[in-house]
Amino acid sequence: MREMIPKRIGKIDFALMGPKEFRKLSSTKVITADTYDDDGFPIPMGLMDLHMGVIEPGLRCKTSGRKMDEDPGHFGHIDLAMPVIHSGYSKTVKDVLNATHPSSGRIMLTQDRIDHYNKQIQALIDSDAGTTVSIGGISRRAVREAAKSKTCPHCGEEKIKVTLDKPTTFREEGRKLTPKEVRSRLEKIPDSDLLCLGFNPKITRPEYMVLTVLPVPPVPMRPSITLESGERSEDDLTHKLVDVLRINQRLRENRDAGAPQLIVEDLWELLQYHITTYFDNQTAGIPTARHRSGRPLKTIVQRLKGKEGRFRSNLSGKRVNFSARTVITPDPYLSINQVGVPELAARELTVPVRINIHNLSFMRELIKENFVPSNPDKYIPGINYMIRPDGRRVKLTDENWEFNHDRLEPGFIVERHLMDGDVVLFNRQPSLHRMSMMAHEVRIMKGKTFRINLCVCPPYNADFDGDEMNLHVVQSEEARAEARILMRVQEHIRSPRFGGAVIGAIHDHITGMFLLTHGEASYDIDQTVRILSRVENKKDLPKPDYPKAKGGPRWSGRQIFSVLLPDDMNLKYNASVYFADRTPKENEELDMVVEIVNGNMIRGPVDGNSISAFKGRILEEISRLKGADAARDFIDKVTRLAVGALMETGCTTGIDDADVPEDALEQIVDAQKKAVKKVDKLVSDYNKGKLKPRPGRSVEETLEVEIMSLLGKVRDTSGEIAGWHLGMDNFAVIMARSGARGSMLNLSQMAGSIGQQAVRGERISRGYEKRTLSHFNKGDLGADAKGFVRSSYKRGLNPTEYFFHSMGGREGLVDTAVRTSRSGYMQRRLVNALEDLRVKYDDTVRNTANTVVQFKYGEDSIDPTRSKFGDAVDIDALIEEVTSGGK
Amino acid sequence: MNDNILWLNKLVPKHVLLDDSEVEEKLEPLNVKREQLPRILLKDPALKALDKEANPGDVIEIHRVSESAGSNLAYRVVVEE
Numbered sequence A: 001m002r003e004m005i006p007k008r009i010g011k012i013d014f015a016l017m018g019p020k021e022f023r024k025l026s027s028t029k030v031i032t033a034d035t036y037d038d039d040g041f042p043i044p045m046g047l048m049d050l051h052m053g054v055i056e057p058g059l060r061c062k063t064s065g066r067k068m069d070e071d072p073g074h075f076g077h078i079d080l081a082m083p084v085i086h087s088g089y090s091k092t093v094k095d096v097l098n099a100t101h102p103s104s105g106r107i108m109l110t111q112d113r114i115d116h117y118n119k120q121i122q123a124l125i126d127s128d129a130g131t132t133v134s135i136g137g138i139s140r141r142a143v144r145e146a147a148k149s150k151t152c153p154h155c156g157e158e159k160i161k162v163t164l165d166k167p168t169t170f171r172e173e174g175r176k177l178t179p180k181e182v183r184s185r186l187e188k189i190p191d192s193d194l195l196c197l198g199f200n201p202k203i204t205r206p207e208y209m210v211l212t213v214l215p216v217p218p219v220p221m222r223p224s225i226t227l228e229s230g231e232r233s234e235d236d237l238t239h240k241l242v243d244v245l246r247i248n249q250r251l252r253e254n255r256d257a258g259a260p261q262l263i264v265e266d267l268w269e270l271l272q273y274h275i276t277t278y279f280d281n282q283t284a285g286i287p288t289a290r291h292r293s294g295r296p297l298k299t300i301v302q303r304l305k306g307k308e309g310r311f312r313s314n315l316s317g318k319r320v321n322f323s324a325r326t327v328i329t330p331d332p333y334l335s336i337n338q339v340g341v342p343e344l345a346a347r348e349l350t351v352p353v354r355i356n357i358h359n360l361s362f363m364r365e366l367i368k369e370n371f372v373p374s375n376p377d378k379y380i381p382g383i384n385y386m387i388r389p390d391g392r393r394v395k396l397t398d399e400n401w402e403f404n405h406d407r408l409e410p411g412f413i414v415e416r417h418l419m420d421g422d423v424v425l426f427n428r429q430p431s432l433h434r435m436s437m438m439a440h441e442v443r444i445m446k447g448k449t450f451r452i453n454l455c456v457c458p459p460y461n462a463d464f465d466g467d468e469m470n471l472h473v474v475q476s477e478e479a480r481a482e483a484r485i486l487m488r489v490q491e492h493i494r495s496p497r498f499g500g501a502v503i504g505a506i507h508d509h510i511t512g513m514f515l516l517t518h519g520e521a522s523y524d525i526d527q528t529v530r531i532l533s534r535v536e537n538k539k540d541l542p543k544p545d546y547p548k549a550k551g552g553p554r555w556s557g558r559q560i561f562s563v564l565l566p567d568d569m570n571l572k573y574n575a576s577v578y579f580a581d582r583t584p585k586e587n588e589e590l591d592m593v594v595e596i597v598n599g600n601m602i603r604g605p606v607d608g609n610s611i612s613a614f615k616g617r618i619l620e621e622i623s624r625l626k627g628a629d630a631a632r633d634f635i636d637k638v639t640r641l642a643v644g645a646l647m648e649t650g651c652t653t654g655i656d657d658a659d660v661p662e663d664a665l666e667q668i669v670d671a672q673k674k675a676v677k678k679v680d681k682l683v684s685d686y687n688k689g690k691l692k693p694r695p696g697r698s699v700e701e702t703l704e705v706e707i708m709s710l711l712g713k714v715r716d717t718s719g720e721i722a723g724w725h726l727g728m729d730n731f732a733v734i735m736a737r738s739g740a741r742g743s744m745l746n747l748s749q750m751a752g753s754i755g756q757q758a759v760r761g762e763r764i765s766r767g768y769e770k771r772t773l774s775h776f777n778k779g780d781l782g783a784d785a786k787g788f789v790r791s792s793y794k795r796g797l798n799p800t801e802y803f804f805h806s807m808g809g810r811e812g813l814v815d816t817a818v819r820t821s822r823s824g825y826m827q828r829r830l831v832n833a834l835e836d837l838r839v840k841y842d843d844t845v846r847n848t849a850n851t852v853v854q855f856k857y858g859e860d861s862i863d864p865t866r867s868k869f870g871d872a873v874d875i876d877a878l879i880e881e882v883t884s885g886g887k
Numbered sequence B: 001m002n003d004n005i006l007w008l009n010k011l012v013p014k015h016v017l018l019d020d021s022e023v024e025e026k027l028e029p030l031n032v033k034r035e036q037l038p039r040i041l042l043k044d045p046a047l048k049a050l051d052k053e054a055n056p057g058d059v060i061e062i063h064r065v066s067e068s069a070g071s072n073l074a075y076r077v078v079v080e081e
């Protein structure tokens, strides 16, 4: 299309349009309210006049000569018999009327003041810094000042105030002003006074706010629809324009025939009503115009406004085809870059395939399978539509499939159902970062849910308590290539936020790997083969670590895991189970340090610090040095191996995992009693005025700080006491220490003591007068009265403890609620500010105007995704490599 | 740099007013034209604290401390408003 050549917009003026321009723009004058003649042909100078565009195939526009889908149409116009107020401007009209003097049309300011305001506005315009806000502010001040003066400074006459009855009736001391009078008053205002009224006299005039000509929108903007019965139904806008034209016609006839003033005025007001509702059918103060059925008409403002309006529903957000949405469920046997798609969805979603000599016979087979399935239990993709080289779409049906099967040839395009290996985009809202929408490979499955690997839950922030996700099928080769290269899950294992992995083993995977590899864990040949059979492994089974074990040779878990490691891997680091309070040597003896030499795991357990997202060292190493595909493969295999290990060992946790012996409980109670006694001592010191303030704090603050630290300590001690009795034979402990789920704090709160509850970081202090609850004495500053919870979750809380705990818990809930809404808005503003910035090939960051925002991306031109936690080079590893002789 | 009190603040980076030949020399390799530069207002306190008086259209080189790259050069063109 010739018209589609892009052009740069030099300047836009936003201004009122006048009758001259309306006529100039108009392709035809509309004089009759009729639309089509008896043959269904548009009546000339009617509302569907062919000059205003065409909505029927075959006809041509009489203005531009174009056909239906090529022509956006052209405006027409209606000459109004009598002027009518534009309801959107009635407030401005009132202000202008009150600021000017009716007989002379001058603004009611002295020439000095006029010049003063004119100069200010002109300066803003000349400096090119003027905005509607800054200029509007000045003109509003001028108008207000003018409206205040009772007499006109130019002729000395008094001025009567004009009032506005919404929406469009003006009165002067109760007498109605006709739109005609209003217009003639506005016409009188000289150009020289317009600037300080806020009008640019070069392009607009205030009398344009009173309409004498009404533009008629192009026909394609208000197409009529043909119902199934063959009846034609007109658009709401057309209905409204019919009303306008009818009343306009009657008004003209009555006026010309010299009808009584009363009748003319009635018709005039009716015309005003129709034009007001034509613009906005929810104008306050007038009844809404309705369809014959009683349905309110959707006129111009209703088309644009609100959630269902053009902006929010068609421009900011769009519905798309080739997409599906359903509940997600987990499937650990899928690869992280796959997605399980239900057959039902796969048969609706299609991929366009261009037929060539290579795929012709395959596609023919698919067509045949679609109608005569060779195996009804097996999913074989079918074909919904076929597009002939001339562009015609043919739906394949029971009747025509054989014919179309035979005439299919290179050049045709078929819309094939989804099949295994297709690339689709998968998304979960809210889409907060780029990992919220990744490309997956399709696996067609039975059932009705999307299936995903558990490792991709963190980037999507998904769980399976009913979450739904969206799937989009990419339609072109370019899009498919782009999705494959840029969007596949493995390309997003490393986060651009901090340069580490965001996708990795979670929960059971970590427990499983720990159970497989910790301590002296070993497996006989059956178990070893069972576990290893879950992963594709081309290496031979290694020599068993325990060849002479009773009942045959046994392999250590570390050996089994080493199968997944690259041969050149050398690492040494602390495991997640590392005891921070013991020496490195002790830890090494306890098997809490991981060491990998030439791809063989020598010691240490595989836990969170090895394979989890964010902190897994092995995962980090593989994803950074071996690339995305190797990392994907590693994650897939680790998760399968972990499930295999769990099948051999088992893992369960229950309330008895929080059991501690009676004497341990007594120890905890003792520690608490001692601490509470100390607190009481502090409080009595304070009451006696003996407490010495700490530097920079008041006595009260000192007391609070001391008590908080005392009670914090006792929580830790009771946790430790409980911890001594919760050993590595306890699955809850294994999960917490290996980094799978939960923490030792969680456990000590279940088994030992919950500890101090806080609101806003302080002990609980609100409630009744001088006390938190009526259970305590006024002024009681002791531990129990201020929210210290001695009990554990397992033993249960007493009523006052329960209440304090709820207060602390509520703060957490409120915080999350507030945080999400605030950070959501923050995110929106950032996205709007940054969305069109690009990193160019010369590494500069520029906006769409091509001005520089950053001279070097990130100031160091490093892609954080490929960095090691933000650093371009892993210096430590390099030094290690060089000093160890380049191994 | 003169001894204006402004430069004593560690958060204020070094500003250098470039002459025309320097501008060409520095911007050429960056593939940036003068009008594509970010802007700095003529009334910016840093410009007032310079030895020479800056005029609209001049280019300022800013020596910033960078968290990621150690140090970093940025360029800005002086505008009146």
Ligand SMILES: [Mg+2]
Residues within 6 Å of the ligand: A462, A463, A464, A465, A466, A467
């Ligand atoms: Mg959920």
Ligand SMILES: [Zn+2]
Residues within 6 Å of the ligand: A051, A052, A053, A061, A062, A063, A064, A065, A066, A071, A072, A073, A074
């Ligand atoms: Zn046309």
